[in-house]
Amino acid sequence: MIRIASDVGGTFTDNVAYDSSTRLMSVSKVSTTPINRALGTVDGLRRVLEKLNRTGKDVVFVGHGMTTATNAVIQRNGALTAFLTNEGFRDMLLIGRQNRPSLFDLTVVRNEQIVPRELCFSVPGRMDYLGREVTPLDETALKKIGQVLKEKKVEAVAITFLHSYANPMHEKRAAQILAKEFPGLVICLSTDVLSEFREFERASVTVLNAFLIPIMQKYLSSLVDFLEAPEGLNLHPQTPVMVMEASGGVMTVGSARDKPIHTVLSGPAGGVVASNFIASSCDVLDVITMDIGGTSTDISLMRNNQPSITRDARIESLPIRLPVLDINAIGAGGGSIAWIDDGGALRVGPQSAEAIPGPACYGRGGQEPTVSDANLALGRFGADARLGGELTLDLEAALSAIKIKIAIPLGIDVIDAAAGILRVAHANIVRGIRVVSVERGHDPRDFTLMPFGGAGPMHGSPVARELGLTRILITPNPGILCAFGLLVSDIRHDRIETHIRPIADFSYAEAKTILERLKKTAQELLDRDEVPIDKRVIKLHAHIRYVGQSYELAVEIGDGKENAWIDIVQSFHQTHKQRFGHADPKARLEIVSLSVTGIGKVDPPVLPELPKGTGSLTNALIGNREVYFERNSMSNFGKWHLTSIYERVKLLAGDEVIGPAVVVEESSTTVLYPNDSAVVQNNGSLLITVGDAT
Numbered sequence: 001m002i003r004i005a006s007d008v009g010g011t012f013t014d015n016v017a018y019d020s021s022t023r024l025m026s027v028s029k030v031s032t033t034p035i036n037r038a039l040g041t042v043d044g045l046r047r048v049l050e051k052l053n054r055t056g057k058d059v060v061f062v063g064h065g066m067t068t069a070t071n072a073v074i075q076r077n078g079a080l081t082a083f084l085t086n087e088g089f090r091d092m093l094l095i096g097r098q099n100r101p102s103l104f105d106l107t108v109v110r111n112e113q114i115v116p117r118e119l120c121f122s123v124p125g126r127m128d129y130l131g132r133e134v135t136p137l138d139e140t141a142l143k144k145i146g147q148v149l150k151e152k153k154v155e156a157v158a159i160t161f162l163h164s165y166a167n168p169m170h171e172k173r174a175a176q177i178l179a180k181e182f183p184g185l186v187i188c189l190s191t192d193v194l195s196e197f198r199e200f201e202r203a204s205v206t207v208l209n210a211f212l213i214p215i216m217q218k219y220l221s222s223l224v225d226f227l228e229a230p231e232g233l234n235l236h237p238q239t240p241v242m243v244m245e246a247s248g249g250v251m252t253v254g255s256a257r258d259k260p261i262h263t264v265l266s267g268p269a270g271g272v273v274a275s276n277f278i279a280s281s282c283d284v285l286d287v288i289t290m291d292i293g294g295t296s297t298d299i300s301l302m303r304n305n306q307p308s309i310t311r312d313a314r315i316e317s318l319p320i321r322l323p324v325l326d327i328n329a330i331g332a333g334g335g336s337i338a339w340i341d342d343g344g345a346l347r348v349g350p351q352s353a354e355a356i357p358g359p360a361c362y363g364r365g366g367q368e369p370t371v372s373d374a375n376l377a378l379g380r381f382g383a384d385a386r387l388g389g390e391l392t393l394d395l396e397a398a399l400s401a402i403k404i405k406i407a408i409p410l411g412i413d414v415i416d417a418a419a420g421i422l423r424v425a426h427a428n429i430v431r432g433i434r435v436v437s438v439e440r441g442h443d444p445r446d447f448t449l450m451p452f453g454g455a456g457p458m459h460g461s462p463v464a465r466e467l468g469l470t471r472i473l474i475t476p477n478p479g480i481l482c483a484f485g486l487l488v489s490d491i492r493h494d495r496i497e498t499h500i501r502p503i504a505d506f507s508y509a510e511a512k513t514i515l516e517r518l519k520k521t522a523q524e525l526l527d528r529d530e531v532p533i534d535k536r537v538i539k540l541h542a543h544i545r546y547v548g549q550s551y552e553l554a555v556e557i558g559d560g561k562e563n564a565w566i567d568i569v570q571s572f573h574q575t576h577k578q579r580f581g582h583a584d585p586k587a588r589l590e591i592v593s594l595s596v597t598g599i600g601k602v603d604p605p606v607l608p609e610l611p612k613g614t615g616s617l618t619n620a621l622i623g624n625r626e627v628y629f630e631r632n633s634m635s636n637f638g639k640w641h642l643t644s645i646y647e648r649v650k651l652l653a654g655d656e657v658i659g660p661a662v663v664v665e666e667s668s669t670t671v672l673y674p675n676d677s678a679v680v681q682n683n684g685s686l687l688i689t690v691g692d693a694t
Contacts, residue, residue: 005063005486006041011294011355014480015044018605026051027480032355038223042232056233063486065244067267069212069260078211079155082119086162090122111316114211121145131167146181156186158210160203165195165498186213196498201321209261216260220253247323248273249492268298269325270485275450277488278475280305288447292455294335295352299328301436323494330432334372334455338421348424360401363394369405373398374421379627419630430466452478457670464690476684479667491600493525496593503589508565514594522598531600543593544572552592607683613652620650655680
């Protein structure tokens with residue numbers, strides 16, 4: 001029973017295979033292939049299978065995470081998309097919420113719209129907020145629009161009518177007419193994607209979904225074909241291929257083709273799910289995750305092993321009002337470029353060297369100094385290091401890039417310049433962590449830091465010191481954790497309906513009828529995914545706000561008894577106080593929406609337990625080298641230290657590593673600063689105690 005997964009990043013594609021019969025796991029990192037990401041995916045998966053002496057015919061599950069949808073939105077390279085709405089609302093997408101991205105910037109320019117104004121159309125017809133027809137749909141006008149779409153060679157159209165969440169009749173009829181006038185046109189209805197009020201957010205999500213459908217259908221179809229081809233992995237055609245979605249669940253390839261909007265911002269979601277899984281096994285409840293890849297650092301916070309979910313995510317200023325793991329992504333990764341701004345200050349990121357040409361030390365023609373170059377210059381990587389087990393590093397190229405672009409312009413030594421690059425990168429990451437912790441009422445010192453990704457464990461200790469954290473947890477195979485997350489993620493379907501009513505006028509019996517209808521839809525989707533009955537979990541939520549508020553909070557509905565409303569009200573006040581610091585139990589409340597989440601539980605891998613160590617690290621010690629530890633606001637290092645180098649796969653349970661030390665493995669490198677200590681846990685995790693900063 002072999003389960004495999006891959007996660008395609010900007011620089012590397014991470015891969016993992018798990019054999020449930022032997023509990024053996026193999027990993028690989030290969031360079032991402034931007035021209036066709038499926039090539040790198042299949043290459044990496046083939047390697048992990050070969051390590052277990054298995055083939056594609058032995059595989060019973062494939063998980064896939066990628067940034068294809070996110071990149072398509074950022075780069076605006078999706079389908080030529082049109083937008084259709086009610087007469088008088090043609091400029092809905094352009095106007096948006098009229099909020100200013102920067103309040104005092106008179107020269108601010110909004111991001112380019114997904115749909116140009118000339119492809120925005122309106123048609124007479126109107127429903128009221130209760131779903132009653134006010135104005136009939138003008139079918140003649142719709143037929144003319146269909147001909148215009150054909151003439152302009154539009155590939156997809158997004159249809160969003162006002163109050164369609166209350167009655168989708170006009171949207172469905174419009175789709176029928178356009179499909180007849182323009183066969184082959186991709187038609188996306190807002191009520192199929194997001195059946196709730198706030199027409200701008202609903203329109204934004206629908207447009208993005210339509211924009212992505214053609215490109216994602218092409219990508220996923222080619223990926224599956226390549227996986228099944230004899231020259232690919234030669235998978236059995238019935239092997240399920242699941243795709244990571246932004247909420248932290250997985251969806252079938254078919255669902256991802258129809259609703260690719262759910263894969264936007266899903267890239268780092270697997271790492272958060274896997275972090276939660278491993279933290280739970282180590283009895284660590286409160287965690288801040290720090291996923292440092294080649295391009296970005298993705299940060300999330302979990303309290304009581306519960307990842308935070310938001311419905312207010314954005315990409316390129318475009319709202320995505322869907323359940324999304326609350327992740328703060330910043331431009332600070334191993335490939336982030338160091339540069340000097342017009343004021344003479346050293347900056348790092350958000351620009352990245354990416355996979356091609358990559359950092360200067362990759363030897364692929366890159367000329368810009370990056371965080372990876374700084375780590376190599378300071379001895380964090382050895383001269384014989386091979387990233388991902390195969391990529392050799394060029395120390396001279398790294399030193400030259402730092403010297404020419406940073407050290408000489410600033411008039412400083414090349415080592416001081418490299419240390420400065422790390423200090424700036426760490427400061428950027430610390431600010432990113434404060435956004436999800438301090439700015440939301442959490443004291444970061446109450447949490448354990450979990451750095452992962454190819455570069456995460458290398459930067460955990462200095463970031464923890466800056467924030468006052470005392471514990472760091474490094475998972476097994478941290479460099480491929482997002483890929484591993486695909487093996488522990490549950491199948492998930494979310495359904496929501498808007499019903500704005502004062503809670504005092506909304507009987508629980510009426511709410512239960514609505515919830516039962518949504519539950520039926522969720523069960524049908526789980527039926528389609530062939531989830532066994534005993535593996536299903538259904539969660540019910542009411543989205544509530546104080547009367548007069550603009551935004552609501554989701555409150556889980558308990559056992560469904562008649563006193564559920566009382567419990568919900570109390571839970572809302574508690575949640576509101578925790579989130580915003582205050583609550584008003586005497587204020588009137590109103591229900592905004594009701595939602596159901598259908599979950600198909602998976603059987604996660606059982607991590608093997610390591611043998612007990614004897615206390616001697618001789619077998620794991622592979623050498624020593626000089627490593628420079630930079631000075632910062634919380635440490636007084638600033639010099640070279642003779643540092644022990646350990647091979648992680650040879651560390652055993654209970655072994656203790658004292659810093660300064662470097663622990664190397666195929667997917668990542670862990671750096672222990674002076675006075676740090678790491679104890680190997682039974683499941684192979686490293687629990688690090690951050691030492692004093694002297």
